[in-house]
Each structure stands twice: as C-alpha cells, then as structure tokens.
Amino acid sequence: MKTYDLTELALRNLRESSLRNSLTTIGISVGVASLVAMLSLGIGLQKLATRHLAKSGLFDTVVVTSRREMRGFGRDDERNTASAAESRTLDEPARQEIERLPDVLEAYPDIRFITELRYQDKPHLTMVSGIPDSARSNDAFAGIPGTFFSSETAPEVILQKSFAMELLGKTPPPGQEDDVPVNDLAQPLLGQELTMRYAQRVSSPSPMGEDTPTRVSASTDLAESWSDEAYSVISREQKLKIVGISDLDPDSMRGAARARVFLPLKLAQDLRVMQPSDVRDSMRGFSKQPSYSTISVRVKNPKQVEAVEQAIKKLGFNTFSILDATRSLRQFFAVLDLFLGIFGSLALAVASIGIVNTLVMAILERRREIGIMKAIGASDGDVKKLFFAEAGAMGLLGGVVGVALGWTIGHIINLGTNIYLKRQALPPESFWSVPWWLVGAAIVFAFIVSLVSGLYPAARAARLDPVQALRYE
Amino acid sequence: MTIGPVHSKAPSSHNGTPAVRIVDLCRHYQMGETLIRAVDGVSVRIQPGEFVALLGSSGSGKSSLLNLIAGLDRPTSGAVIVENRDLAQLSREELARHRLRTVGMVFQSFNLVSRMTLAENVELPLRFAEVDRSQRQALTRKALERVGLGARRTHRPSELSGGEQQRAALARALINQPKLLLADEPTGNLDSRTGTEIMNFIREFNQSLKMTIVMVTHERALAERYAQRMIFLTDGRLVDDQSNSATVATSLQWERR
Numbered sequence A: 001m002k003t004y005d006l007t008e009l010a011l012r013n014l015r016e017s018s019l020r021n022s023l024t025t026i027g028i029s030v031g032v033a034s035l036v037a038m039l040s041l042g043i044g045l046q047k048l049a050t051r052h053l054a055k056s057g058l059f060d061t062v063v064v065t066s067r068r069e070m071r072g073f074g075r076d077d078e079r080n081t082a083s084a085a086e087s088r089t090l091d092e093p094a095r096q097e098i099e100r101l102p103d104v105l106e107a108y109p110d111i112r113f114i115t116e117l118r119y120q121d122k123p124h125l126t127m128v129s130g131i132p133d134s135a136r137s138n139d140a141f142a143g144i145p146g147t148f149f150s151s152e153t154a155p156e157v158i159l160q161k162s163f164a165m166e167l168l169g170k171t172p173p174p175g176q177e178d179d180v181p182v183n184d185l186a187q188p189l190l191g192q193e194l195t196m197r198y199a200q201r202v203s204s205p206s207p208m209g210e211d212t213p214t215r216v217s218a219s220t221d222l223a224e225s226w227s228d229e230a231y232s233v234i235s236r237e238q239k240l241k242i243v244g245i246s247d248l249d250p251d252s253m254r255g256a257a258r259a260r261v262f263l264p265l266k267l268a269q270d271l272r273v274m275q276p277s278d279v280r281d282s283m284r285g286f287s288k289q290p291s292y293s294t295i296s297v298r299v300k301n302p303k304q305v306e307a308v309e310q311a312i313k314k315l316g317f318n319t320f321s322i323l324d325a326t327r328s329l330r331q332f333f334a335v336l337d338l339f340l341g342i343f344g345s346l347a348l349a350v351a352s353i354g355i356v357n358t359l360v361m362a363i364l365e366r367r368r369e370i371g372i373m374k375a376i377g378a379s380d381g382d383v384k385k386l387f388f389a390e391a392g393a394m395g396l397l398g399g400v401v402g403v404a405l406g407w408t409i410g411h412i413i414n415l416g417t418n419i420y421l422k423r424q425a426l427p428p429e430s431f432w433s434v435p436w437w438l439v440g441a442a443i444v445f446a447f448i449v450s451l452v453s454g455l456y457p458a459a460r461a462a463r464l465d466p467v468q469a470l471r472y473e
Numbered sequence B: 001m002t003i004g005p006v007h008s009k010a011p012s013s014h015n016g017t018p019a020v021r022i023v024d025l026c027r028h029y030q031m032g033e034t035l036i037r038a039v040d041g042v043s044v045r046i047q048p049g050e051f052v053a054l055l056g057s058s059g060s061g062k063s064s065l066l067n068l069i070a071g072l073d074r075p076t077s078g079a080v081i082v083e084n085r086d087l088a089q090l091s092r093e094e095l096a097r098h099r100l101r102t103v104g105m106v107f108q109s110f111n112l113v114s115r116m117t118l119a120e121n122v123e124l125p126l127r128f129a130e131v132d133r134s135q136r137q138a139l140t141r142k143a144l145e146r147v148g149l150g151a152r153r154t155h156r157p158s159e160l161s162g163g164e165q166q167r168a169a170l171a172r173a174l175i176n177q178p179k180l181l182l183a184d185e186p187t188g189n190l191d192s193r194t195g196t197e198i199m200n201f202i203r204e205f206n207q208s209l210k211m212t213i214v215m216v217t218h219e220r221a222l223a224e225r226y227a228q229r230m231i232f233l234t235d236g237r238l239v240d241d242q243s244n245s246a247t248v249a250t251s252l253q254w255e256r257r
C-alpha cells in the first residue's frame, strides 16, 4: 500500500474510535510534555548559570602573571621551561602586545593597593581597586544604587556594601550584613566626598618641586644600579565622589573585584599609586618601567580562552583561567540533563505502554476487519504497516500536543516563579528554555517510541489467520 | 430440448488448462486428540467460465475447500493449481497477491468493513493493489453503479439492507477484475427475493464477464437453477460431481439473446 493511503487509512481508523485513541494520545502528550518540561528546565538552568558566569567575567578572562614571581615558589612545571629569555616582565609593552593578540578584547593591569580613605575626617584603611570601563555591564555593577563611573578618569568611587556600612558606623553583627538593604546605605552616601591618601611613585630624580619628596632608595643593596633603579614616593591626596554602592560580596569575586572600594582603572593608573609589586621589582633590580603584578585579559568568547591562553604562554607568561571550572560545570549540567531526561523518558515509557495496550485492544476489536482486509487481498505487510501507521500517527500527534503542553507548563512555572521572585524583590529570571532542537527531538522521539510500541501489535495483526478471524461472528 | 436432468461425470469435453485444478487435497484440523478431516482427498478440475456449485450439509467441508481455492488457507497435503501455480507452494506474500488479483470473494455475512462507507469498502482492494487515486474514483463509481448502488456510495453498511450489502460486496469482489469469483453461501442471510437478485448478478458476471464461479450453498434448488455443475461433499470427500443440463440450456438461451 502507498504511504499516502496508509496515512489516510490510519488517520481514519484513529478517528473512528476517537475516545480511546485520544486518551492514548493524551498519555503520549503528557509523557512528551514532562520530557520537554524537564529538559527545558535543565537547559534553562544551564543557560542561566552560564549567563551569570559570563557576566561575572569569569569565563572570558585570562589572568596573566609573570613567570619570575612564580619561580620563587619553585613550581615544578616552571623550573625547566622558564629560561631567562622566555620569562619576561609584565610591563606596559607586554600588556600592549597581549592586547594585540587575536580574539583579545582588552588587557588591563590589575591595580590594587591598600590605602587610607578619609570620610568626615575619620580615616579608614582599606583595599582599593581599579575597575575597567568594561565592568559597566558586569553583574556586580549593573543595577546598583547610584551609577557607574561617568568617565574612565572621573574622580569617582563605588563602595562595596560592607565598606559603606563602615563609613556610616553601622556594623551589624557578623553574618547579618545581608539584612541591611543597599538602598538605605546609598541614601546618605551618594554624592558625598572621600579623600584618598596614597603614595605616588615618581621616577628618580623627582621632577616635582613643590612637594618634598620622601626619597626612598628601594635598591640600596645594589650599589651598581643605584642611580637607575631608585625612585621617589610622594604622599598625595585625591578627592573622590561616591557615585554608587555595590552589593557584591568581595570574597566571591576574582582579581580586581576583591576590594572594598573601586576606582576607574584609568584614574588609578594615572595616579601612579605605589603598588606592592613596585617594591618587589626594584628589589630585584629590573627595569625602570613600572611592571604589573597581574594583567587581566578579556577574551571575545569563552570558547577562545584556551587558544588565547596558549598564545600568552608562548609570549613567556603564566596564565590562569577558570576554564577548568566551566568544564566541571558543563559536566554537572550534562548529568542533570541526563537525570531530568530519564525522568521525562519514564513518563513517555509509561505512555508507550498505553500505545501497546490501545493497539492490542484494537486488534481484538478489529479482528474481523483484519480478516476481511486479508481476504480481499491485503498482504501481511499491508496490515502491519497500517497498524504501524496508526501507532506513528498517535505518536506524532501526541508529540506535537506534548511539546505544546510542555512549553505551556514551562511558561506557567516560569511565570509563577517570577511572581515569587518579584515578591522577594529579586529581578526576574528566565530559567526556562525550549530550543528548537528540543521541539524537533521530542516529536521525533515520541514518533519513534510509538513505532517501537506498535512493533508487537502490528506483527500480531499481520500474523492473524484470516480464516479464523472470519469464522467469528 | 433435453428432457430431465442429465447426470454425467465431470465434463471432459473441455480442453486446455483448467481454471482450477485440485489434486488429492486434504485439510485436516487437529483438535486435541481428534483429527478433523475438513477436506479429505478431493480432486477436481474446474474449467474457465464454469459456474460450479459446491453442495453438502453443514460441516461437510465446503467452506474449507473454498478457502483453500481462495488462498486464505493452506492445505495439509495435496495441490490447488490456479493459473499454473500451486497455491500450496506460494509464499504468504504471493498468496495475498493471489487473493488480490486472481480471486474475488463474497461471504454469507457480507463482510464489509463497518466503519467505512460503501465507496471506501469497494475502493479498499484498489488501495492494496496500489492503483492510482485518480483511477480509483472512477473504478469505484463504475463498480457500484454496476450493482445499482451508485446513489449509496457514501452510506455505511449498517444503513443498508442485506441485499444491498451483498451487492456492495460483489462490487468489491469485482473491482480488481479477477478471473475467479468465490462465493460462500452468498444468499444464506437473504430472503429468497433478494437472494434471487444476487444470484442474477452472479450469473451475469459469469456470462458477460466470463468469470469462473465457485459457489458454496446447501440449497440444491438454488444450485440447480443457476449452476452448470454441482459438486457434492460429505465429510470432506467429493461424493458426486454432475453437470446441470437445465442450467446449461438456460445459459445457452441467455447467450442467444
């Protein structure tokens, strides 16, 4: 029989005993729906996690350090490879070279220092960090009370919540910091001024005349390079305007974000604040150029992190990225998807028993019809294909309805959760994703499961002896 | 004019290949301890264009023999040769083809598919034969018109009288233009008037379409009136085989008209 005729007859037969067939189809739909719902949730959660992690800058960032610093720690893998030619200083030319590498978005030095900040004449000692302009879209800074820095060199600061509390003299017992709303802190602090006291590094001899430079001979032990390697440190002050308060937990963050006060990176660079690495470098007698302890490299796409890392290593630096963490995260989601998929498939398996049942019942009921069809010339194959087509049609229909159902259920759950999130004053999230491939795969899967379920009934119908079938009245 | 029925052995006057040749055919059923010999060593030749009645009491093996000729069943031993092919040797697939192309069947209980309309029932063998859709419509209409059911094509079997259902079954049996029409008590469920109507159709197919007819009946009168030859079965054995001169005469009359 031709496929078109088969389909037509199958659909016709399904329509005839529509109640039972639609119940079976609903069974398949529910199975498919639960499969789709489960997997969509898994995929959605994965997307959500990846989105957040991507925003946090963890996955597209490579941290570059000089090999020299590592050597001191006696790392096994560095011992042989780091010959003098290979190990380079992490200075401005190196930064520019890294920035020119393909797929690199930007490379910026991590500038961090501990210094004193005065607020209403009270000194506070804390860690200050330079933040690149690209952090504007970061989770930690997007949607904070106040604004991001108005320009790359604006004399402005963003405070970390706990530091803001410290400034206001509100020190809740440990563990209850989270209970203080950020907005309450922002109210009295935004627009206020801080005075930062810091040590500026000036090349020797000092060009400054007006200040009295506190001359520090950083390399007194190395007499031969005394005049080249020495520089001055001048005590300076800078007024800074508070523009924002960040809710971010400093301990959970990487690199530059591990601080309690944030400055625009350019400003921090221009101020030429004395950094711990300066002292170290001059002690070792390296170049006059300021060197960076670490450089953060942002890569266009997390996928290119590995390649960029390799390229930077070739330049003679050490690199670190969170790539390994993504790998284990992906692994986690693969396992989660697998489990959700198994649960969804179980529902579909139960539904497939329904198909077998319906078709076996149909054979008993349509014994005579099968006998008639055989008597007037239907081959075993025709009968088999007809039952197959009926199973397939139920599967296809159930698959389509099931995907729609699963999609709807997912949206309802998403909606409900977002209402809950809103009540908790949290931003809405979409942890639900039905990719097109899942729609297609679910329908195909339902179709295949139905065909497999139809295997036994179809074979049984085909084997039916027409003489026996027609003897029954 | 011949006076009275002339009893003679199977006609040997026909030459050439018979439409059906049955050689020492057996169909036994094992029912627990007992062996039921539904067909037990039957040998017979049926010539092309013959109208044969299979007679015998209930349980004498008429249906069993007919089913073997139809290729619905397989013999325990012996041969059924139709168109030079022994049905006993055919595969299941080939047997289905035989049922589709070579024979048309009608039954006592009509055996129409109840969930389909008349047109769909008649069209069904065309679907199995993979005839083009465009041709199917026309062929179905023609077949239904031939049995006077042109106006009832969209009706379901349950909406029709027994006679009408059997006419639809005849239309279905004819749709693939088989050479052999096998009828198992086609008038058994009908009153005598509608039965006559059906028998007239069958006789017409025999005479104008030159179809070979094998009809099972237990009504001797019916067989004498329409069949050219009567084969008697008792307990699965062929006990008598006679030509029916009266019928031959009428059929000649028919042809002369």
Ligand SMILES: Nc1ncnc2c1ncn2[C@@H]1O[C@H](COP(=O)(O)OP(=O)(O)O)[C@@H](O)[C@H]1O
Binding pocket: B029, B031, B036, B037, B038, B056, B057, B058, B059, B060, B061, B062, B063, B064, B065
């Ligand atoms: N499938 C079967 N199993 C067992 N016995 C059968 C079967 N089919 C027919 N018979 C027996 O074979 C004999 C002939 O049956 P059948 O050909 O139907 O007779 P008829 O058509 O002449 O009434 C009967 O005794 C019947 O009981």
Ligand SMILES: [Mg+2]
Binding pocket: B062, B063, B064
């Ligand atoms: Mg019978």
